[in-house]
Amino acid sequence: MSSDAAAAAAGNPLRDAQDRRLPRIAGPSGLVIFGVTGDLSRKKLMPAVYDLANRGLLPPGFSLVGFARRDWEHEDFAQVVYEAVKEHARTPFREEVWQQLAQGMRFVPGVFDDDAAFEVLKTTIHELDKERGTGGNFAFYLSVPPRFFPTVVQQLKKHGLSDAPAGSWRRAVVEKPFGHDLASAQELNEVIHGVFRASEVFRIDHYLGKETVQNILALRFANTMFEPLWNRSYVDHVQITMAEDIGIGGRAGYYDGIGSARDVIQNHLLQLLALTAMEEPSSFDAKALVLEKLKVLNAVRLPSDLGKHTVRGQYTAGWQGGRKVLGYLEEEGIDPKSKTDTFAAIKLEIDNRRWAGVPFYLRTGKRLGRRVTEIAVVFQRAPYSPFDATDTQELGQNALVIRVQPDEGVTIRFGSKVPGTSMEIRDVTMDFAYGESFTESSPEAYERLILDVLLGDANLFPRHQEVERSWEILDPVEAYWDGHGKPEPYTAGTWGPKAADEMLARDGRSWRRP
């Protein structure tokens, strides 16, 4: 349970541990979004705030402050939010919910180095405390490119916005990328931690807000039937895939020079690896979780021959899903000589008793076959089979696949007899689909994460140690790639370069087709 929510609930006679219908409602608070005109803000943040309000999880008096370089009045801002909510919200639009929200919307125009604008922001916050009872509790969401982080954070400090009045809190919320290598990540952390306490900084990795990712922990630690198999005695290898069918779209400026490994492997895939491989935490509070995740990340070892066990690729023009698409080098705003990877696959080993000798294969890419994220735990073959080799010809390895998105769920693959007079064994799958057993639309990751920020619940946010350790893992790979050759080309709409298949073939394995 979260720190301040638990503290507030303690001693409240209307709260009772047995009364589980009452939801966790955030305490009095407000959210300030920098870069409120951006895509993320319109498509994810604003709708998530509305959906939270609609589900009755925001406190009465919750206030939303936008900060951006626009000549807007409060009403103009409210109109922008209104349109964003109408278009993107998950839950149905209700006028009374909107009224409740709209009364607490404010807009502060300005650029990030404008002292006057930050003074206006300060006054706005004071007024909200008086008019709306936000109690001095504010979260600052930095939905801006990382190069502005230092300026914004320093401005918050300079104008006393980062200092919480006694009995209240001020929090910073930052989005990835958390740096582009270890040195820059450390620098960034120093800047932010110089202003906000480490425990008040929330790094959003929206993957961790997904129900399916949280379900990894439930699957592993609430059940008995999986955990006994979850080790080197039974597991042959693990494949973690995050594939996108889209290209880089309008993100050329950000993407070129960064590449898929930094964009995806460093954060999402290593977090998924940590959750899949970690030991059982002593409890589900943020401290115990980060401890176990760090422990396993610290045990991660890169292969000695990076040339043989890592692959990067770059998509070339081709047909994808019936549409003709450009190659990476032909995309607008990309240097035709760019060596940026749009596909990356690496093999990692984990040096501990549970996983020694079990490789974890991580791959990600753009313009691949389809959009899918999954974790596949592939088991060893039965050590002895009483059946003839011909009987089991079509039998593959048992596998447990956690589908993170889309079509969230869990699949188990095992062999079964084909009906008929002869003994023939073939792979079948047993499937659990979220959409089938639970709510048709589970809450968006951002809903959960914003609520957790307001509640001060840090479970689902990577800590700075994890971020830095992840860069430590990836940096040698990037350095090797910089010094050796260039990305392998692959045709858009396929499952990556040949070299990736060869990388697994060398180990006597092959990629699953997700």
Add this chain to the structure above:
Amino acid sequence: MNIDLTHTTSGQVNAALVKARRAAGFPAVGMVLTLVIVTDEGNHYDALKAASDASREHPSRILVVIRRPGRSPRDRAQARLDAEVRLGGESGTGETVLLRLHGELAGHASSVVLPLLLPDAPVVVWWPEDAPSSPAADLLGTLAQRRITDSAAAEDPVATLAHRAQTYAPGDTDLAWTRITPWRSVLAAALDQQPLGRQRPRVTAAVVEGEEYNPSTELLALWLADRLGVPVERNVSEGPGITAVRLATPDGEICLDRPDGRLAALAVPGQPDRHVALHRRSTAELIAEELRRLDPDEAYHHALCHGLENLGAPAAVQAAPSGEPARSRRSGKSTTGKAAAR
């Protein structure tokens, strides 16, 4: 897909379900519970619609038991089961079976329902109206983990509530209680919010205002009395539903006021007034909330059985004698019946 069966048995209905699933191409079953709705011809449509909507959140096999005992001696003497299997389309995400129990069979619904329950999955029985006098003792009720009644649909809602308290068994729940969850969460949140540097104000008295004959008003008052250990007054208003709750504290009044059934105003001493969306929810939303947890609802139990003897009386609900928030005692005092029969 719809399959109609007349003069049938549960076995044939089961076979029809398998056939319908095969035809639809999804033999795997992801349903999490069986929901049995006990109703009659006139009311089944609305109840089924609500349950189908709720099944989008909780895929379930919905069994609608429609009793048709018949009026004439000839009708009453015969026993016949007609069934209608619905899969996909309008019927939500699970499977729906309408079971029409004619004649003598109407009194033996559990024999029809038992073979149709999903294996190893929880069972919920819902009586949209005309619940048996003791749901837990009812033959269908004994099959279920969770029994949902709706005292608001009864002829004398408040008396019904008193009766529910008498016959309460773990697993019972009432939609009148479900309806007040939003009220309860806002009130709990209001007490969560301490003014800076000050102690949480101690509530010394409470008032609940609501429509007459509204069991939710009573339950909210009972809950407050149980949790706060203070006298709770109930005032009759024009509605709709509950219109206001006032908690007296030494600093002033905490007031949650909802005159229009949609948007409420929250006033807390020392804090600005604020608006809270507090709309009256549809039956589908209520059922979806009910299905979220299938274990006994202790909070409901404590509230329902608190100060049972005072239920129905126009005076304030009495507080427990000690200052401690009262843990309910199921007192066997028989004044209830009289007070309720008022």
